[in-house]
Amino acid sequence: MPLWHKVKFLYSFVFQAVFLPSPEELKKRLKATNDVDMLTLVIQEFSKEFPSLMDTLVHERDKYMACTLSRVASEHRSVVAVVGRGHLQGIKKNWNQPIKMQDLLEIPRNESKYTVKYILKSLMIAVVGIAVVYRFYLSTRS
Secondary structure: OOHHHHHHHHHHHHHHHHOOOOHHHHHHHHHHOOOOOHHHHHHHHHHHHOHHHHHHHHHHHHHHHHHHHHHHHHHOOOOOOOOOHHHHHHHHHHOOOOOOHHHHHOOOOOOOOOOHHHHHHHHHHHHHHHHHHHHHHHHHHO
């Protein structure tokens, strides 16, 4: 997940926690979405904002579960699996698809040049630099 998506996710999470809708507004929203599958709507909205997070949390899991379940189903006569409702469509979509399990089990390397550690170090250096310059400025004023 790119750094920008992490910052955006954290911001939206904090923003939504601080500015929760009023109970009346929440009731209106729930009534408006009563006819539509709420979970599907939430997943669709979430995937618009954070596509890389949705790839990891939903799509890759769908592929993994479809691959594992199809392997188990080919080995046994009867199989029962309990999966979350949000994964049903993805499992159906990936059921007969060739899936490379090794690709799903591999953790991608962080190739971003701007990591959180790098940004924090840069901010600390900037703050120290500004403090030194400001101190020098104050000493020349007196």
